[in-house]
Amino acid sequence: MFESLDKYIAFLPIIFLSLTFTLFATPLIMDIAKRIGAVAKPKHLRDESERGFSTHIHDGIIPKLGFVPVVLPILFLAPFFFHIDFQIAVIFLCLVILFIFGVLDDKYNLPGTVQFAVLSFCCFAVIFSGINISEANNPFTGSFLNFDRGRVVIQMFGEIVTYNLLSVVVSFFWMMIVINAINWNDGVDGVLNGNIAIASLIILLVSIREVNLVTGVISALLLGSNLGLLRYNFYPAKIFNSYGGQISGFLIAVLSILVQVKLSIAAMIILIPLLDFAWVLLGRIRRVKPRSLKQLFSILNISDTTHLHHRLLALGYGKRRVAFLEYVATLFAGVIAMILSGLELTSVFFGSILIVLLIFIFLDRIIARKNKEKE
Numbered sequence: 001m002f003e004s005l006d007k008y009i010a011f012l013p014i015i016f017l018s019l020t021f022t023l024f025a026t027p028l029i030m031d032i033a034k035r036i037g038a039v040a041k042p043k044h045l046r047d048e049s050e051r052g053f054s055t056h057i058h059d060g061i062i063p064k065l066g067f068v069p070v071v072l073p074i075l076f077l078a079p080f081f082f083h084i085d086f087q088i089a090v091i092f093l094c095l096v097i098l099f100i101f102g103v104l105d106d107k108y109n110l111p112g113t114v115q116f117a118v119l120s121f122c123c124f125a126v127i128f129s130g131i132n133i134s135e136a137n138n139p140f141t142g143s144f145l146n147f148d149r150g151r152v153v154i155q156m157f158g159e160i161v162t163y164n165l166l167s168v169v170v171s172f173f174w175m176m177i178v179i180n181a182i183n184w185n186d187g188v189d190g191v192l193n194g195n196i197a198i199a200s201l202i203i204l205l206v207s208i209r210e211v212n213l214v215t216g217v218i219s220a221l222l223l224g225s226n227l228g229l230l231r232y233n234f235y236p237a238k239i240f241n242s243y244g245g246q247i248s249g250f251l252i253a254v255l256s257i258l259v260q261v262k263l264s265i266a267a268m269i270i271l272i273p274l275l276d277f278a279w280v281l282l283g284r285i286r287r288v289k290p291r292s293l294k295q296l297f298s299i300l301n302i303s304d305t306t307h308l309h310h311r312l313l314a315l316g317y318g319k320r321r322v323a324f325l326e327y328v329a330t331l332f333a334g335v336i337a338m339i340l341s342g343l344e345l346t347s348v349f350f351g352s353i354l355i356v357l358l359i360f361i362f363l364d365r366i367i368a369r370k371n372k373e374k375e
Contacts, residue, residue, distance in 0.1 A: 012288035022228025033063035067244030094122035102243030178253035181277035184243030268337035
């Protein structure tokens with residue numbers, strides 16, 4: 001019993017190191033952000049053409065670069081705990097690229113198309129390094145769907161490399177969906193960091209059970225750094241994550257593949273952000289009715305107030321209560337994911353999705369009724 005407990009206790013110093021690093025580094029990052037002008041202005045000081053104009057609900061000038069004290073512990077501390085092989089080197093290289101681009105984006109507010117291009121490059125780099133989804137459990141039959149289809153042989157650096165196109169496509173879409181779902185979750189102070197901390201904790205527990213040191217260490221560092229930043233990002237926020245949603249989403253997507261959890265279980269870990277992403281995306285498609293692939297991609301950069309946190313705020317809930325409600329929902333989904341990870345109880349998985357969707361519909365009906373009453 002105590003031997004198995006020791007496996008979990010061994011990761012506590014890693015979490016503590018990351019948390020401490022972020023707690024002490026964040027005030028310095030806040031000062032740097034103000035000096036270089038990487039700040040978020042309130043709505044009345046922003047230009048209507050700026051990205052996210054309609055969704056900014058904060059007052060005052062708040063420094064950005066919140067992702068910096070989250071990423072730095074991973075880049076600096078992780079190499080001390082495990083060997084860096086080719087795949088891990090590619091992940092770290094992509095983290096550095098996203099880190100640099102994040103600083104530039106927070107400073108210059110770069111176009112969404114550039115964001116998409118950088119994220120796509122990093123996703124494909126990870127996939128072509130060999131980190132991809134080769135199969136997934138079929139929730140309807142209990143069998144497995146094999147994605148090893150469309151084999152392509154490429155000669156690279158004098159070596160012959162084989163890729164499966166279907167696996168590449170599935171892996172890419174999974175990563176981009178997770179990245180955007182988690183990024184869109186960053187709308188109320190503290191929500192993103194709390195949810196990422198919960199998701200990291202679940203992945204850490206699965207990693208320990210599966211004896212996966214790499215994902216265990218990275219998820220432990222991600223857990224600690226997000227808890228540390230929560231000290232400054234919880235309402236009223238003193239610093240914003242900004243590009244942290246994309247970077248954390250990228251890490252969660254990669255970790256879920258590396259630790260080799262079932263896709264349905266990985267989806268359960270971030271069920272609330274995923275369903276919120278799907279709900280908002282379908283709503284935008286219904287309103288915009290895109291007629292081309294370009295218009296479809298442009299939907300990702302639309303700013304609106306249809307996210308779950310916006311609907312809860314519209315019902316009169318305060319920002320702190322909204323954050324706690326989302327923490328509880330994410331933690332509940334994560335615990336269910338842990339329970340189901342060794343089972344084939346897919347009916348519970350679909351039942352959970354149905355319940356959350358019904359809650360979304362219920363909230364929309366209440367908000368619509370309140371708006372009619374105001375009129």
